[in-house]
Amino acid sequence: MEDTPVINRLFCLQAVVMCVYLELGKLELKGKRVIELGAGTGLVSIVAALLGAHVTVTDRLPALDFLSANVKANLPPDSHDAAVISELTWGEGLERYPAGGFDLVLGADIIYLEDTFASLLRTLLHLCHDTTVVLLSCKIR
Secondary structure, eight states, rough: OTOOOOOHHHHHHHHHHHHHHHTTTTTTOOOEEEEEEEETTTTHHHHHHHHHOOOEEEEEEGGHHHHHHHHHHHHOGGGGEEEEEEEOOOOOSSSOOOTEEEEEEEEEOOOOGGGGGHHHHHHHHHHHEEEEEEEOOOOOO
């Protein structure tokens, strides 16, 4: 990790913080419909799937090959069905996702560009139902 730029370490740290929180068991994940926005490496989604969630792992198109390979490499073969990789650019193509279709929305360090806030909000409004939990982990910059 010595050669890793500081900004990448911050992204990884927020994902690790969220994973630790999920592992504490404060949220029941077994059988829950979960979506991770801006999944990056997929670490948070991998942990959620290992804890029993059915996870839709999303990011923008350029990240999907790496994301897919990472999720596949880090989930045991009997858990591969627990995670589905999908392209999602916030605010676009939302009809591909069920309106109000998720019990939990996860996002690790996705709130840092003010220009994306309106699209993120549109996306959250589409994905969430009345009791959906939105869990975001971020570093205030």
